[in-house]
Amino acid sequence: DAKTTQPNSMESNEEEPVHLPCNHSTISGTDYIHWYRQLPSQGPEYVIHGLTSNVNNRMASLAIAEDRKSSTLILHRATLRDAAVYYCILRWNYGGSQGNLIFGKGTKLSVKP
């Protein structure tokens, strides 16, 4: 599976937007970009995923670069509950099969009141 690079940690203030970057320069055409997050003492939780176009859902937005070599997860208004480790994962999807989720180190997001 292609690798991703994320900052180890980021800080944000409550109610401000947060942009979490992810580099994936070796992404292939069959790789989807997935984001999961893990709150303290909980299991990972799906956030969003996309292939080429930007995506929005109730939790976040995903902005994908035109060359797909990087993406940014956007939390529009951070809350204290958003403090978690955020994982950017490439997951191949081809011919009716999908690859596993391969977790990296992720970005630990701290949210200050």
Place this chain on the structure above:
Amino acid sequence: DTAVSQTPKYLVTQMGNDKSIKCEQNLGHDTMYWYKQDSKKFLKIMFSYNNKELIINETVPNRFSPKSPDKAHLNLHINSLELGDSAVYFCASSLDRGTFSGNTIYFGEGSWLTVV
């Protein structure tokens, strides 16, 4: 309603013992997984089952044996526990492995295993 539930949540046991962690999902999914998160917080897949059939078996000691009595359950049995087995074990499930939808994986809350 908990979608993916695992028991026990905490388990402290001595080296050499045999223990099991149970997992159940009520989502009607076909695929279930076991992941291990070690002390450095790395999450790694251990096993994956699809409709009770083993499809992924990563490099895991054969002391670890998954069992799937039906597609809603995937239990993890560990023989001769070692200190290095101390970790958090997450059960997970997804609709199936063969769709183009992105196929969200749903995780349980984890089972904290401590071997002393």
